[in-house]
Amino acid sequence: MNDSEKNWIGLLDNPELATRFFESAPDLSYCNLPSLQIDERGTELTLGIDLQRLPDKQIPEWGERKFNNFGFHLTFANLQDLDIEGWLYTPTQNIEMGRTHESRIRVEIYGEGVSVRFTAGAVKMTGGKAYRASSIP
Secondary structure (H helix, E strand, O other): OOHHHHOHHHHOOOHHHHHHHOOOOOOOOOEEEEEEEEOOOOOEEEEEEEOOOOOOOOOHHHOOOOOOEEEEEEEEEOOEEEEEEEEOOOOOEEEEEEEOOOOOEEEEEEEOOEEEEEEEOEEEEEEEEEEOOOOOO
16 A cells, blocks of 8 residues: 555545544554445445544543544445455454545455455545443454
8 A cells, every 4th residue: 555545534525524533544454344334225335443543633522531442434425346255244454545547436445254345436534433442452
């Protein structure tokens, strides 16, 4: 993955939400994906992402709480070329994102027993919550 692919925040339609939490885009290698939802029309896909660590910006309202995890969602619109080969829940997955030659967003998710590939016309970040996970691998 090259540096431009690591900056997935630059692909977002709403980068201001991500920059509230991150100085720079966190690496999405070895994150936890608790959910993958495809809408009934097959035009949107939403990924639930747990970083298994906190973002690099300190958020004042979190105070002195002992949070150790941060979760958010990425919603991809105008899906094309969706290919899913297995979806076994495993603790960590890898996500790679970049632009295609046609300026679409290319997404690859892979891990043990998991392979998901698609392109999208747009992506938005939603949510953003810190919490205390009982165990982090």
